[in-house]
Amino acid sequence: MKDIEKVIKHGIFDYDAQSDVLYVYLQGIKYKESIDLGDIIIDIGENGDFKGIVILDASRKFKLNKYDLKHIKKLIAEIEINPDVIKLKITISVLKRNKEIERFTTAKGLNDISLPSGVVCVEC
Numbered sequence: 001m002k003d004i005e006k007v008i009k010h011g012i013f014d015y016d017a018q019s020d021v022l023y024v025y026l027q028g029i030k031y032k033e034s035i036d037l038g039d040i041i042i043d044i045g046e047n048g049d050f051k052g053i054v055i056l057d058a059s060r061k062f063k064l065n066k067y068d069l070k071h072i073k074k075l076i077a078e079i080e081i082n083p084d085v086i087k088l089k090i091t092i093s094v095l096k097r098n099k100e101i102e103r104f105t106t107a108k109g110l111n112d113i114s115l116p117s118g119v120v121c122v123e124c
Contacts, residue, residue: 011124025052037107
């Protein structure tokens with residue numbers, strides 16, 4: 001990915017084991033629209049700012065069981081926006097058998113809402 005232009009360090013994540021959905025979001029940003037990247041949805045705020053990410057079938061995407069996803073220690077989402085394409089990489093760290101392990105997933109889709117180019121990193 002390109003050099004990171006904006007780092008957001010106050011992201012919040014929540015995992016719903018019953019529906020196997022991982023939510024990453026920022027508070028205080030009003031929702032405007034979403035970009036669908038398949039099993040991953042990026043929510044955008046009114047000013048074109050990052051609002052959140054919804055990861056469907058999270059246990060399958062990260063190749064972890066639901067119990068492990070309840071014990072995420074760290075999450076980093078890197079979003080690279082180009083005029084035509086949006087690339088996303090989400091890395092999580094979980095504690096498994098007293099060892100911290102990392103897993104990641106990626107997604108790519110069209111920038112069909114004309115977001116300005118740049119790279120944003122969200123850390124939770």
